Amino acid sequence: AINLGVMLPLHDLNGDGRRMVEYYRGLLMACDSMKKEGISVNVRAWNMAEDGRPSDVLQDKEAAKCDIIIGPLYSKFMDAMSDFVNKNDIMLVIPFSINAPQIYTNRHIFQIYQAPGVLTESTARRCTDWFKDYHTVIVDCADAASTKGDFTAQLRRQLDVDGMKYNVTSLKSDDDAFSKAFADNRPNLVVLNTASSPHLLEAFAKMKKMTAARPNLEISMFGYTEWMMYAEKQRQNFHRFNVYIPSYFHTNMESPVARRLNAKYVANFQHDMQQSLPRYALTGFDHGVFFLRGLHKYGKTFDGAAGRFGYAPVQTPLKFERIGGGGMQNRAYMFIHYKPDGTVETVNY
Numbered sequence: 446a447i448n449l450g451v452m453l454p455l456h457d458l459n460g461d462g463r464r465m466v467e468y469y470r471g472l473l474m475a476c477d478s479m480k481k482e483g484i485s486v487n488v489r490a491w492n493m494a495e496d497g498r499p500s501d502v503l504q505d506k507e508a509a510k511c512d513i514i515i516g517p518l519y520s521k522f523m524d525a526m527s528d529f530v531n532k533n534d535i536m537l538v539i540p541f542s543i544n545a546p547q548i549y550t551n552r553h554i555f556q557i558y559q560a561p562g563v564l565t566e567s568t569a570r571r572c573t574d575w576f577k578d579y580h581t582v583i584v585d586c587a588d589a590a591s592t593k594g595d596f597t598a599q600l601r602r603q604l605d606v607d608g609m610k611y612n613v614t615s616l617k618s619d620d621d622a623f624s625k626a627f628a629d630n631r632p633n634l635v636v637l638n639t640a641s642s643p644h645l646l647e648a649f650a651k652m653k654k655m656t657a658a659r660p661n662l663e664i665s666m667f668g669y670t671e672w673m674m675y676a677e678k679q680r681q682n683f684h685r686f687n688v689y690i691p692s693y694f695h696t697n698m699e700s701p702v703a704r705r706l707n708a709k710y711v712a713n714f715q716h717d718m719q720q721s722l723p724r725y726a727l728t729g730f731d732h733g734v735f736f737l738r739g740l741h742k743y744g745k746t747f748d749g750a751a752g753r754f755g756y757a758p759v760q761t762p763l764k765f766e767r768i769g770g771g772g773m774q775n776r777a778y779m780f781i782h783y784k785p786d787g788t789v790e791t792v793n794y
Contacts, residue, residue, distance in 0.1 A: 446485035447740050449476070449733075452493040452502055452516030452526070453540075461495065464725050465518060468540065470714055471729025472515065474706065478734060484741045493517050499525040509533045512745075513736060520544040527551050536745070538736060540728070547772075554772030555749060555765060557732070558693070561595075568691050569599040571778065572636075572667055573607050575689075575792075579665065580628040581611035584637050584648060591639035593669060600636060616647050624655050632663035635686070640669040649682045665689060673722055673781070683783035690781040694723040695791050696760040703759055706730060727760040735763050749773050762793065 451469055456462035469490060476486040489511070491502040499522045502508060508529070513536040517526055520542045527547035530537040538555045539545050548554045559567070581604060583597055604611050614626035627633045637648055645668075656662050665687040672690050676683060697703060710718055710726050718726050738754055739747035747753070749765030762777035780792040 446487050447737055448487045448489070448510055448512045449737070450508060450511035450514040450516075450535075451488065451490040452499075452508075452514055453490075453518050454494045455490060455492045456494060458494075461518060464719070464721070467719055467725040468729040470710065471726035471731075472733040474709060474713070474726070475730045475733025475737060478730075479737050479741075482738075484737060486737060493519075493522065495519055499529075503529050509535075511535050513538065513740060515540055515732065515736075518542065523547055527554065530554070534745070536736070536740070536747075538732065540732060548768055548774060549771040551772050552767075552770070555736075556772065556774045557761075557763070559774060559776075565596050565599050567776075567778070569596065569603040571691070571780075572600060573603045573609060575780065576634045576665070576667070577607070577609070578631065579634040580631045581609065581634045581636060582626045583611060583613045584635060585613065585615040585617075586637050586639040586641070586644040586648070587615065587617060588639035588641055588644055591641065593638050593640055596669075597636060597638040616644065616651060620651070620654060623651060624659065627655070627659075627662060627664075629659070629662065632665060635664060635666045637666075637668070640671040642675055645672070645675065645679070649679075649686065652686060667691070676783075680783070684785055684787055687785055688783045689792075690783075692779050692781055693775075693777065694728070694761045695779055695781050696722075696724055696727060697789075698724075700759075703727070706759060723760055731758045731761040731763070749775075 451472060453465040453469065454462045455466055455469055476488055479486055489507055493499060493502055493516055503525065514530060515538045518541055523545050526537060530553045531551055535553060536555065537553050540557050543558045543560045545556055548556050612626040614623050637644060652664060668688055668690045670690060670692045673692065698707065706727065707718060718724050735756060738756065739749060742754060749763060751764045762779065763775055764777040765773035766776050768774050782790045782792055784790060
């Protein structure tokens with residue numbers, strides 16, 4: 446049997462606790478699925494709350510018996526957790542925290558999410574690679590609250606490095622000046638410097654007016670993960686303007702497997718999943734299946750690299766690469782593409 450330890454805030458006192466309880470339930474559903482595959486799992490969970498001390502949990506003699514521990518949620522516990530798994534030869538999966546410098550020295554660590562700076566650089570690189578034959582139009586939206594300036598700045602640097610020409614325009618420009626930023630002889634890639642819904646709607650309106658006058662203009666848009674929150678209401682516009690959304694997750698809740706897991710969740714826990722992006726129960730399910738199958742097949746040599754076994758994730762793809770001489774970091778990434786024909790595809794990148 447695989448001994449799985451879960452060290453997360455498992456309580457009903459605040460949002461962190463409620464989200465992690467849902468994530469934990471997804472892990473339990475994964476364990477149940479593994480049982481049907483002949484994989485036995487012993488689960489032990491500890492409430493590692495924000496105001497707690499990791500030493501109180503790690504002193505439990507059962508903790509050292511774990512083959513794999515999922516946690517913690519809070520970065521301030523990472524020093525103690527890293528030392529503990531290193532001493533006891535335990536695989537540590539950090540499910541959400543992005544601040545874990547211990548990954549550079551501890552080979553036992555698997556980190557799911559990347560730091561914002563790393564993600565920004567890799568997204569810009571993937572964008573220019575995928576759209577290398579496009580003319581890029583960067584649109585300044587004059588949004589003082591935007592946090593996307595770092596991305597468009599990095600994108601412009603990457604375009605310069607790759608020798609790719611681009612134009613910069615503004616939502617405040619008049620229609621003629623805005624239109625002049627677009628090319629007729631190549632497809633255009635539109636990138637806004639904000640993820641805000643009002644500015645996105647303003648951009649849609651401006652482009653609709655422009656394409657009415659220039660019907661042969663080819664336009665695609667490269668957006669942000671936050672746009673997935675608008676997908677239901679803006680689906681028609683997403684398809685019309687050939688929108689690509691970079692993301693580390695994607696859930697089609699109408700797919701047969703998602704519907705089955707949702708029904709199972711309600712039946713098991715008498716509660717609906719939270720309406721969040723991503724769904725925490727499905728995240729827990731994907732993490733559980735991935736690592737439990739990997740441990741069962743490869744033991745402590747499992748490294749999470751691509752091609753180790755076939756698993757179609759419900760929501761969260763996982764593909765790990767080693768960071769120097771340290772641990773493993775997830776590099777799986779997708780573009781969610783709203784195609785003009787009304788379908789949606791995921792491009793694994």
